[in-house]
Structure formats: structure tokens, C-alpha cells
Amino acid sequence: MNIEAVIAVMAVLLALCFDFVNGFHDTANAVATVIYTKALRPGLAILMSGFLNFLGAVLVGTAVAMVITKIIPQNLVSLPMLVAVLLAAVIWNLITWWYGLPVSSSHCLIGSLFGAGIAAYGLNGVHWHELEKVLMALLISPLIGFFAGALVTWVACLASGEYNKTDVDKPKTQNQLMRWLHVLSSASVSFSHGSNDGQKTMGIITLILATHFSAFGFTYDKVPWWVMLSAATAIALGTVVGGWRVIRTVGTKISKERLSHAQGFGASMSTATIILIASSMGAPISTTHTLSSAVAGGTIPAYGASKLNAKTLWLIALAWVLTLPVAATLSAICFYVLRWLWH
Numbered sequence: 001m002n003i004e005a006v007i008a009v010m011a012v013l014l015a016l017c018f019d020f021v022n023g024f025h026d027t028a029n030a031v032a033t034v035i036y037t038k039a040l041r042p043g044l045a046i047l048m049s050g051f052l053n054f055l056g057a058v059l060v061g062t063a064v065a066m067v068i069t070k071i072i073p074q075n076l077v078s079l080p081m082l083v084a085v086l087l088a089a090v091i092w093n094l095i096t097w098w099y100g101l102p103v104s105s106s107h108c109l110i111g112s113l114f115g116a117g118i119a120a121y122g123l124n125g126v127h128w129h130e131l132e133k134v135l136m137a138l139l140i141s142p143l144i145g146f147f148a149g150a151l152v153t154w155v156a157c158l159a160s161g162e163y164n165k166t167d168v169d170k171p172k173t174q175n176q177l178m179r180w181l182h183v184l185s186s187a188s189v190s191f192s193h194g195s196n197d198g199q200k201t202m203g204i205i206t207l208i209l210a211t212h213f214s215a216f217g218f219t220y221d222k223v224p225w226w227v228m229l230s231a232a233t234a235i236a237l238g239t240v241v242g243g244w245r246v247i248r249t250v251g252t253k254i255s256k257e258r259l260s261h262a263q264g265f266g267a268s269m270s271t272a273t274i275i276l277i278a279s280s281m282g283a284p285i286s287t288t289h290t291l292s293s294a295v296a297g298g299t300i301p302a303y304g305a306s307k308l309n310a311k312t313l314w315l316i317a318l319a320w321v322l323t324l325p326v327a328a329t330l331s332a333i334c335f336y337v338l339r340w341l342w343h
Contacts, residue, residue: 008212019201022105023238030190033264049190050240056194057232063282068203080338085112088330104286107323115328137283142293149294153266154301178261188272195279267294
């Protein structure tokens with residue numbers, strides 16, 4: 001095996017590392033609300049989330065993975081580009097995790113693909129039509145999440161009687177029902193997260209295999225079964241490790257008031273529905289920003305807009321805006337360094 005093949009194998013392992021980081025960074029997407037409302041114990045919530053992330057990644061299909069393989073024109077893909085993409089995405093994910101910011105692994109990956117493509121081939125290094133569709137999905141999904149979270153929470157508050165917040169902790173039958181609906185919706189977020197984010201790594205590994213191991217029958221238009229299983233396992237293991245820094249932000253810092261089961265159900269169910277629709281359409285969207293927006297939207301009917309934590313929302317919005325350009329810049333820098341080392 002020549003040195004480039006060895007590096008290609010290492011790139012596949014790096015892709016799985018990104019998937020693992022994605023898992024523990026995005027654990028908060030599913031479990032923050034059920035943990036901080038005490039609907040489930042933390043350990044059980046995280047194990048449930050890991051298992052359902054795995055199932056979502058292997059059962060829903062590979063439509064999102066196929067979109068990822070098309071952002072950079074396939075005839076221009078090179079190993080230094082893909083390694084640069086993965087390094088940049090992992091670095092920014094780890095930095096934002098350290099500061100407890102719920103940013104999008106999807107933004108990290110898309111921004112990194114854009115940066116590497118532009119650095120390598122200029123404007124010709126990106127398939128603009130595919131990138132435009134992806135960016136539209138990434139930008140629109142949090143807005144839909146905000147309004148859907150507000151609407152579903154409003155309905156859930158009416159149904160459960162949680163509009164009177166002095167009664168939240170009283171043992172009412174309807175609140176027990178809402179608790180279990182909240183758990184179900186949280187499980188749905190985990191499954192949907194796996195169905196969308198797990199596929200992004202599958203797409204990158206498919207690019208590596210088709211570019212450097214085509215002699216073994218690997219192509220751009222099919223994800224091997226072992227790639228699906230390994231990516232699903234990596235994101236599930238990362239989820240089980242748990243990203244407590246981000247969990248605390250989503251669970252306690254977006255709203256000034258304690259989350260209720262109705263609010264958690266509203267945010268989680270609307271998020272899961274949006275992501276599953278996106279996965280079926282092949283649209284790689286951000287679970288992180290969709291859920292964060294849904295939690296913020298659900299705070300308004302539950303407590304009023306004045307109970308939103310403006311400082312936390314500003315930091316989340318800033319990270320949302322910065323992730324694409326920062327990831328692109330990091331990826332371009334990594335590409336230039338790797339290209340220099342390659343020669």
C-alpha cells in the first residue's frame with residue numbers, strides 16, 4: 001500500500017472522528033430538554049439518544065450523503081481537500097463545544113467544503129447550484145423551527161394546562177401524559193438527528209473511497225453498507241459520551257425560566273418533524289440551530305418574550321453567522337498547509 005493510500009485510510013478514520021465529535025457536540029439537541037425537566041434521568045436519556053441516533057443513521061437512507069458528495073465537483077476532489085475539510089470541521093466543533101455554544105456540525109462541514117473547494121480551484125471549485133440548495137435549507141430551517149416551536153408549544157400548553165406556571169410541579173394526569181409525550185418527542189429528535197447528521201460523514205467517506213479506491217469498485221453514487229454502519233456507530237458512541245457543556249446551554253440558558261414538559265415537547269416534536277422531512281428530501285440541515293430556535297420560539301407562548309435570554313441568543317446567533325466563514329477559512333488554511341506538505 002503506497003503512502004497516499006495510507007493517508008486515505010487515515011482520512012476515513014478522521015471522518016469517523018468528526019462523526020464522533022458531532023455526536024457528543026449535538027447530544028444536547030435531543031436530551032437537554034428531557035434532562036432539565038427531569039422527564040428522564042441523564043444516563044438513560046443519553047443512552048436512548050445514542051441508540052436512536054444509530055437507528056436513524058442506518059434506516060432512513062442516503063439522500064443527504066449523496067448531496068454532500070456533489071458540493072465540490074467530483075472530478076476535482078483530492079485527498080488534501082478532504083483532509084482539510086475534516087480537520088477544519090473538527091477544530092471548529094471542538095472550539096465551540098469548549099465554550100458550550102450549540103453550533104451546527106452541518107455548518108462546519110458545508111463551510112469547510114466550500115473553503116477547500118475555493119482554495120483549490122477558485123470559483124470553479126464549488127458546485128454552486130448544489131451549494132445554493134444546501135445553504136437555503138440551512139438558513140430556512142431555524143426560522144421554521146422558531147415558529148413551529150412556538151405553535152406546537154402553544155397547543156401543548158393549552159392541552160396540558162401548563163399556562164399557569166404555578167401549577168407546573170403539581171401531579172396532574174395531563175402533565176404526566178405531557179411528560180411521556182416529551183420523552184417520545186426527544187426520542188424522535190435523536191432518530192432524526194442520526195438520519196441527517198450521520199449521513200454527512202457517509203458522504204465524505206464515499207468521496208474518499210471513490211476518489212482513491214475506485215479500483216475496488218467504490219463509486220460516488222453508492223454508500224457501502226459498512227460505511228453506513230461505521231458512521232452510525234461513531235455518531236452513536238459520541239452521543240453516549242455526551243456534551244454536557246452544550247447540554248447546559250440548551251437546557252438552562254436560552255430561557256430564563258425553567259423548561260416545562262409542554263415547551264420541551266413543542267421544541268422537540270417540531271424539530272424532529274422538520275429534520276425527518278429534510279432527510280427524506282436530501283437536505284442537510286442543522287439539528288442544533290433548528291432545536292435552539294424551537295426552544296426560543298416555545299418560550300414565548302409559555303412565558304413571554306421577556307423571558308428569553310438575550311445574551312445567550314446573541315451568542316448562538318453570532319456562532320451561527322460565524323461558523324460558515326470561519327470553517328471555510330480554517331479549511332482553506334489547512335488545505336494550503338497540506339498541499340505544501342504534500343509536495
